[in-house]
Amino acid sequence: MGVTRRAEHVADTRDALVAAARELFAERGFAATGTEEIVSRARVTRGALYHHFRDKKDLFRAVMASVAGEAAEALVTHELRHAQEQPDEPWDQLRHGFQSFLDVCTTGDFQRIVLIDGPAVLGPGAWDALVEEYGHGLLAEWLRRAMSNGEIDELPVAPLAALLAALLSEASLYTARADDPDTARREAGQVVDRVLAGLRRG
Amino acid sequence: MGVTRRAEHVADTRDALVAAARELFAERGFAATGTEEIVSRARVTRGALYHHFRDKKDLFRAVMASVAGEAAEALVTHELRHAQEQPDEPWDQLRHGFQSFLDVCTTGDFQRIVLIDGPAVLGPGAWDALVEEYGHGLLAEWLRRAMSNGEIDELPVAPLAALLAALLSEASLYTARADDPDTARREAGQVVDRVLAGLRRG
DNA sequence: GATCTAACATACAGTCTGTATGTCACGGGA
DNA sequence: TCCCGTGACATACAGACTGTATGTTAGATC
Numbered sequence: 054m055g056v057t058r059r060a061e062h063v064a065d066t067r068d069a070l071v072a073a074a075r076e077l078f079a080e081r082g083f084a085a086t087g088t089e090e091i092v093s094r095a096r097v098t099r100g101a102l103y104h105h106f107r108d109k110k111d112l113f114r115a116v117m118a119s120v121a122g123e124a125a126e127a128l129v130t131h132e133l134r135h136a137q138e139q140p141d142e143p144w145d146q147l148r149h150g151f152q153s154f155l156d157v158c159t160t161g162d163f164q165r166i167v168l169i170d171g172p173a174v175l176g177p178g179a180w181d182a183l184v185e186e187y188g189h190g191l192l193a194e195w196l197r198r199a200m201s202n203g204e205i206d207e208l209p210v211a212p213l214a215a216l217l218a219a220l221l222s223e224a225s226l227y228t229a230r231a232d233d234p235d236t237a238r239r240e241a242g243q244v245v246d247r248v249l250a251g252l253r254r255g
Numbered sequence: 256m257g258v259t260r261r262a263e264h265v266a267d268t269r270d271a272l273v274a275a276a277r278e279l280f281a282e283r284g285f286a287a288t289g290t291e292e293i294v295s296r297a298r299v300t301r302g303a304l305y306h307h308f309r310d311k312k313d314l315f316r317a318v319m320a321s322v323a324g325e326a327a328e329a330l331v332t333h334e335l336r337h338a339q340e341q342p343d344e345p346w347d348q349l350r351h352g353f354q355s356f357l358d359v360c361t362t363g364d365f366q367r368i369v370l371i372d373g374p375a376v377l378g379p380g381a382w383d384a385l386v387e388e389y390g391h392g393l394l395a396e397w398l399r400r401a402m403s404n405g406e407i408d409e410l411p412v413a414p415l416a417a418l419l420a421a422l423l424s425e426a427s428l429y430t431a432r433a434d435d436p437d438t439a440r441r442e443a444g445q446v447v448d449r450v451l452a453g454l455r456r457g
Numbered sequence: 458g459a460t461c462t463a464a465c466a467t468a469c470a471g472t473c474t475g476t477a478t479g480t481c482a483c484g485g486g487a
Numbered sequence: 488t489c490c491c492g493t494g495a496c497a498t499a500c501a502g503a504c505t506g507t508a509t510g511t512t513a514g515a516t517c
Contacts, residue, residue: 057483057484059482059483059484059494059495062495063494063495063496066495066496082375082378083375084286084375084376087472087473087474088473088474088475089473097496097497098496098497098498099474099475099497099498100495100496100497100498101495101496101497103474103475103476104494104495104496104497105495105496108474108475109474109475168374169374169375169379170375172370172371172375173284173285173286173371173372173374173375173376174286174375176284177371177428177432178432181432206449208445208446208449209442209445209446211442212426212429212439212442212443212445212446213446215425215429216422216425216426216429216443216446216447216450218425219421219422219424219425220418220421220422220425222421223417223418223420223421223422224414224418226379227414227417227418230379230380230383237414240411240413240414241414241418243410243411243414244410244411244414244415244418245418247408247410247454248418248450248453248454250453251450251452251453251454251455252449252450252453253453259514259515260514261463261464261513261514261515264464265463265464265465268464268465289503289504289505290504290505290506291503291504299465299466300465300466300467301466301467301505301506302464302465302466302467303464303465303466305505305506305507306463306464306465306466307464307465310505310506311505311506458517459516459517460515460516460517461514461515461516461517462513462514462515462516463512463513463514463515464511464512464513464514465510465511465512465513466509466510466511466512467508467509467510467511468507468508468509468510469506469507469508469509470505470506470507470508471504471505471506471507472503472504472505472506473502473503473504473505474501474502474503474504475500475501475502475503476499476500476501476502477498477499477500477501478497478498478499478500479496479497479498479499480495480496480497480498481494481495481496481497482493482494482495482496483492483493483494483495484491484492484493484494485490485491485492485493486489486490486491486492487488487489487490487491
């Protein structure tokens with residue numbers, strides 16, 4: 054028998070837990086969210102939570118993977134569509150991708166869960182593993198292409214990818230917390246673009 | 256009467272609490288450190304803690320201020336000495352200051368407390384206030400000087416300072432978590448320097 | 458020297474996490 | 488079909504931790 058109905062139910066409760074936790078973690082942060090709130094919103098009991106996840110941090114890891122995966126997917130499709138419409142050179146793709154990231158990751162979920170609570174809850178190790186999986190990989194690939202194309206200067210890829218990712222993270226946070234988000238978005242985008250332009254082979 | 260002995264004792268217990276908390280927060284993180292551990296290391300009781308600080312977060316705020324203040328002071332004296340020895344142009348000062356930051360803030364205290372736990376514990380608001388006070392002010396001042404000197408392109412100062420600070424933070428963290436810290440430090444420094452150089456008036 | 462207050466210590470209540478135990482439905486084999 | 492084993496939960500409990508309320512003492516003030 055293929056996928057039994059029981060298995061569907063199991064997956065459904067797990068998804069409900071992740072979805073409920075995602076809402077609450079994004080809204081109030083990890084520390085301020087009690088497990089009772091989560092399970093009540095998911096309409097199960099704490100037993101289900103501790104059956105599916107080892108502890109609260111394990112649930113957080115699943116939530117963050119979900120959020121990061123969604124963002125990465127949105128970014129990739131965004132980029133693919135753009136690349137089809139006008140096949141750019143790698144450098145323009147990179148440039149456009151940076152601006153897309155700023156638009157995709159303005160959602161509060163991403164900021165609070167991935168950028169703020171992520172490092173503190175999971176510790177540098179587990180957090181980097183997730184970020185590496187969803188973000189740095191893609192970014193490093195783009196950078197390598199632009200370098201081998203001779204469009205940007207040769208630099209160690211790993212630290213460059215990490216630092217540029219941090220730049221984008223902060224640009225996203227800066228935009229989110231500004232009094233005037235539109236102006237902030239424009240200015241942050243301008244700065245990011247200028248930094249990137251500065252890396253071009255002079 | 257000037258400073259009474261009693262006042263000295265009061266200040267001493269407060270300092271002892273901050274010092275003990277700083278060690279433990281840096282070692283295990285904010286969430287994993289119990290107040291009982293803190294007061295026992297400071298050789299007082301929890302009563303003293305809740306007399307001097309409104310709650311655990313308030314103590315954390317004091318600890319972070321202490322750590323950030325120390326780093327800022329070290330950075331400034333570092334820079335002053337360098338500026339006296341060879342009076343550079345603003346751009347060289349900026350460049351040198353960035354590298355100094357990477358060396359000063361490699362201490363684990365700073366990383367865990369200010370960069371990792373800070374945003375999560377205090378929330379974006381309170382954290383930015385502290386960072387603004389200790390870091391961005393100095394950085395923004397340097398940037399303004401370099402701009403008015405025509406050495407780097409005109410850009411909105413606030414987002415530029417925020418993004419460059421994030422770049423330095425990540426460079427510091429990248430160095431700390433690398434398997435080979437020496438190589439990482441050199442490469443991160445190289446990337447930072449290259450990014451900064453890219454901002455120069457072309 | 459009496460009193461008043463600040464600086465603590467102690468005791469307590471509430472909350473939260475994680476675990477141990479119990480129950481029930483579902484699936485498979487005789 | 489009946490029985491039984493296992494997985495998917497629910498429930499109950501123990502431990503820990505934070506914050507508060509109350510008590511006590513040493514020093515400042517008059």
